[in-house]
Amino acid sequence: xxxxxxxxxxxxxSFLGTLFPSMLSMTTVKISIRENQKKxxxxxxxxxxxxxxxxxxxxxxxxxxLDNPDYLMTLQQFGTxxxxxxxxxxxxxxxxxxxxxxxxxxxxxFVSGVLFSxxxxxxxxxxxGVTSTLVMMHWYDFNPMNNLFFVLGSALGTFFLLFLYTxxxxxxxxxxxxxxxxxxxxxxxxxxLIVIINVVDFLL
Numbered sequence: 001x002x003x004x005x006x007x008x009x010x011x012x013x014s015f016l017g018t019l020f021p022s023m024l025s026m027t028t029v030k031i032s033i034r035e036n037q038k039k040x041x042x043x044x045x046x047x048x049x050x051x052x053x054x055x056x057x058x059x060x061x062x063x064x065x066l067d068n069p070d071y072l073m074t075l076q077q078f079g080t081x082x083x084x085x086x087x088x089x090x091x092x093x094x095x096x097x098x099x100x101x102x103x104x105x106x107x108x109x110f111v112s113g114v115l116f117s118x119x120x121x122x123x124x125x126x127x128x129g130v131t132s133t134l135v136m137m138h139w140y141d142f143n144p145m146n147n148l149f150f151v152l153g154s155a156l157g158t159f160f161l162l163f164l165y166t167x168x169x170x171x172x173x174x175x176x177x178x179x180x181x182x183x184x185x186x187x188x189x190x191x192x193l194i195v196i197i198n199v200v201d202f203l204l
Contacts, residue, residue, distance in 0.1 A: 010153025046113020
């Protein structure tokens with residue numbers, strides 16, 4: 001399995017991971033419609049730059065934990081607390097009435113993309129989970145070049161999907177807003193289930 005294979009793995013997993021409506025995709029759509037596509041593409045580029053760092057950290061973290069399984073229990077305990085907090089947050093978002101401010105702020109494309117991507121709390125856990133799963137399936141080999149191309153593929157996959165959101169913004173704006181509202185509820189359920197599973201695992 002060479003560097004091209006790892007690049008494709010990074011591209012596909014990142015593309016699919018960004019497919020669902022999120023803060024990043026919603027912001028890309030809004031910038032494209034309310035300002036212009038050029039700024040939206042610049043925003044997507046800013047997001048992708050941070051994905052490089054996030055995916056690289058996740059890959060390194062994954063290797064350390066897979067080489068030292070004793071750390072997994074501590075990570076699981078910490079993750080349970082984090083997911084409990086996220087579950088509460090998502091359910092709060094469902095019940096909270098969001099009022100759209102008619103005075104839209106101007107958004108600096110690239111800089112905003114960097115800042116918004118840094119606030120994406122799911123990125124590192126997502127790439128950590130993906131890498132760990134691929135290793136267990138014997139689809140991923142840790143070495144500097146494979147890691148580099150997987151990370152670059154991940155960044156490009158995210159950028160490409162946000163680019164598609166930019167081009168299709170006017171056609172999908174209403175649909176993606178409805179999906180985004182539903183995603184808060186779905187993510188709340190998913191994170192709550194993770195907490196329950198981990199708690200049961202601790203007790204058994």
